[in-house]
Amino acid sequence: MTQDASATAEPPASVALKQTPLHAAHVRLGGKMVGFGGWSMPVQYASGILAEHRAVRNAVGVFDISHMGQFIVGGAGAKAWLNRVFSNNLDRIHAGQSQYGFLLNEAGGVIDDLIIYEYAPGEFLLVVNASMIEVDLAWLQGHLPAGSHLEVSDRSDRFAALAIQGPRAPEVFAAFFGPEAALPERLGVKVIERHGLRFVVARTGYTGEDGFEWFFPARAAEVVWDELLAVGAPYGLIPCGLGSRDSLRLEVCYPLNGSDLSPVRTPVAAGLGIFVDLKEKADFVGRAALLKEKENGGPAERLAAFRMTEKSPPPRSHYPVLAGSDGGAPVGETTSGGMAPSLDSAGIGLAYVPAKLAKPGETIQIDIRGRKFGAEIVKKPFYKRPDAASKPAGETP
Amino acid sequence: MNVPADLKFAPTHEWLRPSDGCVGISDHAQAELTDIVYVDLPKVGTTLAAGQTAAVVESVKAASDIYAPAGGEVVEVNEALAANPALVNTDPYGEGWLFKLKEAAGADTLMDATEYGKQIAA
Numbered sequence: 001m002t003q004d005a006s007a008t009a010e011p012p013a014s015v016a017l018k019q020t021p022l023h024a025a026h027v028r029l030g031g032k033m034v035g036f037g038g039w040s041m042p043v044q045y046a047s048g049i050l051a052e053h054r055a056v057r058n059a060v061g062v063f064d065i066s067h068m069g070q071f072i073v074g075g076a077g078a079k080a081w082l083n084r085v086f087s088n089n090l091d092r093i094h095a096g097q098s099q100y101g102f103l104l105n106e107a108g109g110v111i112d113d114l115i116i117y118e119y120a121p122g123e124f125l126l127v128v129n130a131s132m133i134e135v136d137l138a139w140l141q142g143h144l145p146a147g148s149h150l151e152v153s154d155r156s157d158r159f160a161a162l163a164i165q166g167p168r169a170p171e172v173f174a175a176f177f178g179p180e181a182a183l184p185e186r187l188g189v190k191v192i193e194r195h196g197l198r199f200v201v202a203r204t205g206y207t208g209e210d211g212f213e214w215f216f217p218a219r220a221a222e223v224v225w226d227e228l229l230a231v232g233a234p235y236g237l238i239p240c241g242l243g244s245r246d247s248l249r250l251e252v253c254y255p256l257n258g259s260d261l262s263p264v265r266t267p268v269a270a271g272l273g274i275f276v277d278l279k280e281k282a283d284f285v286g287r288a289a290l291l292k293e294k295e296n297g298g299p300a301e302r303l304a305a306f307r308m309t310e311k312s313p314p315p316r317s318h319y320p321v322l323a324g325s326d327g328g329a330p331v332g333e334t335t336s337g338g339m340a341p342s343l344d345s346a347g348i349g350l351a352y353v354p355a356k357l358a359k360p361g362e363t364i365q366i367d368i369r370g371r372k373f374g375a376e377i378v379k380k381p382f383y384k385r386p387d388a389a390s391k392p393a394g395e396t397p
Numbered sequence: 398m399n400v401p402a403d404l405k406f407a408p409t410h411e412w413l414r415p416s417d418g419c420v421g422i423s424d425h426a427q428a429e430l431t432d433i434v435y436v437d438l439p440k441v442g443t444t445l446a447a448g449q450t451a452a453v454v455e456s457v458k459a460a461s462d463i464y465a466p467a468g469g470e471v472v473e474v475n476e477a478l479a480a481n482p483a484l485v486n487t488d489p490y491g492e493g494w495l496f497k498l499k500e501a502a503g504a505d506t507l508m509d510a511t512e513y514g515k516q517i518a519a
Contacts, residue, residue, distance in 0.1 A: 001410045001426050001454070001461045032431070049457045050432050243431075243458050311479075313435045313455050339434050339457060369437075369453070 020066035021160050021221035029239055037131030037258075039067040042241040049243035053341040056207050056248055057385075059236030060166030062228060063245055069133035069156040070215060071140070074123040081150055082116060082124060084284050085143050087267060089277035095121040098187050098202055101275045102267050103136060104286025108293060109263040110270070112136050113255065117189040119200050125189075125215065126152075127161075129257050143285065160221035162228065165211035165248075167385070168235040173201075173212055175231045184212075197224075206245065208252030209385055250348065251340050251383035253305055259317055260303060260335045260350050266290055269299035269352070271380065301332065302358035305380045308347030308366070312373035314339045315349040320367040323357060325374055327365065331357060334366065342383045353377075398517060399424040401490050405504055406513035407466040412490065413507060418498040420466060422454065425517045427489045430456045436482045438474040438496055445469060447503040452495055454485060466507055469498035 017040035026033065031042030042064070044052060055061040073082060083090050088101030098117040102110050112132040117125040128136045133156050140152045164172055170183055177192055177199075184190045189202040197220050205211040216224060229237065246256070255261050255270055267276050268290060278290060293299055308315060315337030323331045337349030353364065362377040400423070404412040410426035413419070427433065437453040445451050445465035452463040474496045478484060485493035508516065 001422055001430070001463055043458060044431060048432050247457065313437060313453070313460065314457075316460065345434065 018067070020064055021218045022064045022066060022225055025222055025225050026064065026239075031239070031241060034242070036242055037067065037129065039130055041067060042239070043243045044241040045239050047238055049241070049247065050341050052238060052240035052244035053247050055236060055238045056166045056209055056240060056244060057342055058167070060164060060168040060172055060211075060232060061238055061240035061244070062225075062232065063163040063165065063240050063242075064225075065161045065163045065213065066159070066218070066221065067130035068161055069126075069128040069130065069136065069154070070159045070161070071126040071128065071137065072124070072153045072155055073126065073140075073150065074120075075150060076122070077148075078122055078124055078150060079118075081145070081148070082126075083281060085140060086116060087276040087284065087286065088116075089281045090116060090118070091281070093118055095119075096184070096188055096190065098189050098204060102261075102272075102286075103139060104267070104284075104290075105263055106285065106289060107264075108266040108268075108286040108289030110257065110261040110265065110267060111139060111263060113257050113261055113272075115202075115204055117200070117202055119189050119191055125200060127213070127215075131258065158218055159215045160218045160224070161216075162214045162225070163205050163207075163211065164214065164228070164232075164237075165205045165207040165209050165240075166237075167210055167387075168237075169209070169211040171235050172228070172232045172237055175235070176228060177201075186210075206254055207248040208254070208381070208383060209248075246336075247338055247341055250336055250338055250350070251342050251381065253350065253381040255303075255350075256336060265301075265303075265352065266293055266299060268293060269301060270303045298355060300355060301352045302355050303335065303350055304353050304358040304362075304377045305382060306334075306349055306351060306364060306366070306375045307343075307378045307382070309363075309374040309376050312347055312366070313368050315347050315366050315368065315375075317349075319349075321351045321353055322365040322367060322372060325363045325365065327372055330367075331364070340382055346382075347373075347375075348382050398428070398514075399490070400510045400514045400517075402510045404490065404510060405466070405507035406510070406516075407464065407507055408516065409464050409466075410517075411463060411466040413466040413498070413501060413504055415501070415504050418467075418469060418472070418501045419494050420451070420496050420498060421489055421494040422463060422485065423513070423517075424489050427486045427493070430454060430459070430461055431486075432457050433482045433485045436475075436478040436485065436495070438478065439471045441471055441474060443471045445471060445498070447506075454482075463495065465498070467498060467501035467504045469501045471496050472499045473497040 030046040200215040321332040435455040451465040
């Protein structure tokens with residue numbers, strides 16, 4: 001037996017993988033550690049990916065997201081400058097709110113996707129992907145205006161971060177911070193002191209469920225983790241790994257940078273144009289290229305969601321996509337895929353296909369190890385939580 | 398970890414029962430693979446050489462090649478796995494078997510349970 005295709009596993013690197021402040025805790029809990037973006041992270045714990053996925057959909061789960069990067073930018077002019085390097089419009093949020101968007105290159109391609117939190121008036125926390133910390137930092141610093149007093153401060157090593165996700169997350173929040181602690185609004189962010197420890201608590205996540213992301217000093221990581229697991233247990237809280245994080249985000253079509261997002265694809269091509277402000281905002285890096293793409297009739301290829309229409313092995317990334325239902329021409333490649341635990345284990349995935357084919361109802365085939373299996377383009381997302389009918393526009397992927 | 402004494406093992410974690418040519422993956426292998434969601438089996442009538450890719454077992458996260466622990470003709474495959482691939486997890490030496498080889502050749506080069514037990518403990 002050899003594992004030859006994994007969404008998260010990397011070949012054993014000669015370079016040591018970085019460890020989060022919770023590494024020892026993961027190993028003690030039976031976490032199966034794998035390489036991800038240069039970090040050693042649990043892909044799952046003893047309960048398994050499916051059980052962890054269901055815990056988040058039905059109750060609550062906690063993910064260590066300390067591998068993600070945190071930058072602080074603050075002071076006079078911070079918001080105006082961030083707006084020049086960010087695709088979305090920070091003038092539409094105020095202190096206590098957050099916004100999802102992109103750092104774009106001059107060609108309008110995605111360098112990284114991130115959330116910017118205005119955690120205090122004029123003070124911003126940027127949370128970026130683990131594998132992109134150095135790239136993003138250098139890029140941001142390279143775009144500071146000459147002679148600027150602004151600084152981009154990398155706090156990635158100083159913060160531990162946890163994502164508490166699932167319909168029972170608000171109960172766990174109340175049990176941990178006390179009944180008097182006010183819940184941040186959806187996409188909101190609050191600074192909460194607890195036993196002298198400062199938490200930045202945001203009502204955001206990567207699972208499609210209600211939930212929180214907590215950022216707090218790394219030295220307290222183990223104490224907070226252990227206490228959270230104990231406090232959360234009565235609500236069904238279990239630790240969850242990268243495996244369920246991936247299946248949960250795929251069901252709600254949240255993109256994974258490096259797979260679904262790339263420096264040669266625009267956010268519009270990825271179907272995430274609502275996180276780019278081409279109308280109200282002044283210039284920002286990538287804007288000219290996006291306007292040109294629009295003038296030329298939009299992207300030639302678009303990221304489409306597909307669902308297998310016959311029994312097949314699980315679709316995974318980098319499988320060829322064929323047009324039609326009978327061995328048509330190759331028209332693209334899958335960027336993500338898997339079995340959807342919330343959809344009766346249906347095979348689902350995302351793929352860039354010609355724009356005219358990227359419409360619900362279009363028939364395609366996925367080539368899996370030389371065998372062709374039928375699939376259909378479907379509307380995004382694959383899964384909506386039962387109470388999500390009144391989801392606000394601009395939901396954070 | 399369960400390692401039955403009547404089986405022979407390949408270093409790549411497949412098992413062979415010499416008495417009937419039955420092949421599967423070890424308890425250790427299924428635990429490493431985690432939740433198995435799909436099994437691609439060889440066609441009945443295929444002749445396999447020892448070490449040749451014979452099947453693919455897919456977990457939620459990864460596809461893994463399964464190698465023939467010995468050579469021979471595939472005379473039967475476990476049809477129950479199409480509907481219930483998780484049998485490989487729940488009963489790797491029983492209902493989770495993969496396929497049967499006729500007159501398996503080269504089985505004498507495989508490890509016995511004691512040797513294999515040492516390999517997975519190492």
